[in-house]
Amino acid sequence: MCDVSLSDDVLAHVVQRLWWRLGTVEPGLDDDEIERVVAAVGAPLPRQFELFLRSGLPVGERWWNWPADPAGVVAGSRQWLRRTLAFGVVHRDYWQPSFGDRPSCIDTAVEQAWSVIETLPPLLPLYAHRCVVADGIEPSPVLSVWQFDDTIPYGTDLIDWIGREFDIRPDTYDAPAMRDIAGWSAAFDLNFDADAL
DSSP: OOOHHHHHHHHHHHHHHHHHHHOOEEOOOOHHHHHHHHHHHTSOOOHHHHHHHHHOEEOSTTBOOTTTOHHHHHHHHHHHHHHHHHHHHHHSOOOOGGGOSOOSSHHHHHHHHHHHHTTSOOEEEEETTEEEEOSSOSSOOEEEEEETTEEEEEESSHHHHHHHHHOOOOSSOOOOOOOOOTTHHHHHTOOOOTTOO
8 A cells, every 4th residue: 555645745756856847837726726626627636636736837838727727628638538539430440349339320439439438537637648547546547648549558646657757756666556447448448567667
């Protein structure tokens, strides 16, 4: 079991190093702003993601602007996810057993697959096409969602993700093992082999 207080301290340390590297960082979200994000998401935020948002917000085109418009961020990420799914179904013949039997009509197939995706826990956009899984289980993995047939685990938690994305690693931290993500594992056909990360 992960020591939560130790994990929080390590996350604060690596995030501070990340902010130093990036240079342009705005103040983190306060309690009221966090409540707006939770309301927009419609689910509790993963612990590390909330701490990340409270610690400061980097400025740049690849970072999602949570403080300005949480509902817009959620809507924009959902639209992007739907377009990605539709592209895969239409142009790459993408289909997963979790979607059920594939309809012959392509529009019906897209709608059927999307109806399954809509039931899954939220994916919270973090940086470019990196997303944090908000399924209520800690730690929350980070996924790189480029296309539905090109999605990979990109961090077992936020600390692990920062290390992989920005090469900022704590001196001592044992990242948790990658875990299965109910629903999303089947939707993306994710590989959770120990060597996948």
